[in-house]
Amino acid sequence: MVNTRTDKLFNKYYRVFVIPLVFILYVFISYIINPFSRYWEYVSHLSVSKTLFELFISLIVSWMIAEVSLAVARWMDKWLSWDTQPLKRSIIQTVLVLIAVFLLLNVLDYTLFLILPPPPPELAATFDKTDEWQFFVVCSLVSILITAVHTGNYFLKRWKTSMLEAAQLQLDAAHLKETAMQAQLQSLKLQLDPHFLFNNFSTLSALIEEEPKLAMSFLEKLSRVYRYMIANLNSDVISLSQELNFIDAYAFLIDIRHGENVNISISVSAANRNKGIPPITLQLLIENAIKHNIASTQQPLYITIYDEGDTLIVKNNIQLIPHTLPSTGLGLKNIRKRYELLFDEAVDIDNHDGEFKVRLPLVDF
Template sequence: MFILNRKKNGWLILSLVLSLVLTVLLFASSEAKLSFMGIVSNPFSYVYFIWFNLMTITALRIDAYWNKVMPWEHSKSRRLVVELMTIFIIILAFFYITIVTVGFIRNVENPFRLNAFSITVGIFSSLVLIFFVSFLISQNFLHNWQASITRLETLKKEKMESEYNALQAQLNPHFLFNSLNVLISEIDYNPQEAKAFALNLSHVYRFVLQSKDKTLVTLEEEWKAAHAFLDLHLVRLGDGLQFELDDHSANWQGKLPPLSLQILFENAIKHNVATIKKPLKLQLIFKENDLVVSNNLQKGKTLYSMGIGLEALTNRYKFLNAEKIPVILETKEDFKVTLPLLK
């Protein structure tokens, strides 16, 4: 939203005062004897007053439009020139309409013809207005710039907290206790499987540490780590966890925040019962621009948590200014999350 929404009363009062001062100055320069009644009784005063303030509001709305079409981050100088030229042309066009309107009110013989005084007033008033609007735009730019810095800092903080919590979750005593028990058991009965289990566990740790300084990772990188994480739970839960994969149209170079899949897998496992009689069914469907993770709902008691929820994952997309954010859909039968892949 543009700056007028934040300091609406202040800017409106300033615009009103400036338009009144200009009206008085224009009458003072055109009339030998300046009088209050002369200003009040002249229709030009009202039309000029409306024109000035209407142009102020219009200019700020144009600024809000260009914020969407051509953000300051892309090209500051080009954006400034294009925006000011657009505003200046609109100001002059509406001033001409204002003069013509006054001409019709006064029954001028040819209201569409401008005299030297009208042209001078138009140029002078337009320049004053464009300087005033430029000041407001600069304030808006500084406001947006400060907001972008705050957003970036928030993203960094969110990312650091997520990474710390994710790493902390992997070191969670409950998680490690289960993993080590499974590893010890596999060493006794299936040394080859124990080796694979240990490699997957190390892969999970390694990915968390390697993604510490990354805002985005490719789907290929994310899936390798998430697959290792899922394999740990598949070994531990056995037939209590079923997994279905559809990667026929996977865009492996698409990007997403690191640990996104791991968060969703962990979220499904920690919130649902996963036994042989009531298996938890996870489904992962790769699409060209999206990634869909779903599971059947059979809620149970939460034993431990990664510390990063779906809300934090959604916020990371928002902080990245992504065009799309995760879509979460829960029904009586299943829970589904669609993750957009970024470029």
């Protein structure tokens, strides 16, 4: 909108700026080509009124040269684009401009001959054919320069347009990427492990019959866990402190389900508790460890959550269940994908020396 308004204003008022510039250019080139021309001596002896009249005629010539040159260039814009055949366009446009200037000068000369009185003998004797050709060459050079400026302005507009289009495409691509990322994050957050649902509802069902009071506490903690999950569906990052508070409620469910067979310990510095982490990350890692490892009185499962620098480490001892359990593969893939989308960070997984470690970068937010 701004560019269009600017173009309209330029098209409306360009004569106010262009014609004086063309006139100055015309005089300058005339002088540079032949500073010793007899014309300059002739002009220097004219009266003020005759000098102003000469300047007026020169201004009219400059205006007509500018109009004809720009008209040829605009007509060529419609007929032959610079984008398709630039060399052909350049040659044809130059030839047409020279022809147009030649015709213009002849028409102008004939018109002035009819309108103005015959020049005095001393003026006629001042000029020869060389001066006439010099006049034509100067007018042709000025006309070619005008069309060159017009062409440069055309390419400048095309460059600005292409840059704006490229910037708009990049902006659209960024918006699409952000939209896709948000949709994918929502999908990842909703991918709760079905084992988590099945195991907790099975435990609740058993407690209702055997220990109703404990079942009420279990249900309260379970509802707290789900409130946390639902509350953070629209959050990409939360504080580690919030996540650890959630894990406290979740650890109660684990303790009811497994007793002392699963031991969860947490040791995180106060400074790191204020840093960020994707929600439900620790729950997925704990559930993943329980799902794939033996947790019994003889072989307790130890899960430790601690920090090292700006990294949170979730570690468990490896004692894999002998038979293969059906796995959706959502846990670790979910965490890795969220870190990749949100922070462009990698989650490091170490599986050596009987320990399974997952290193989670902590972020400032």
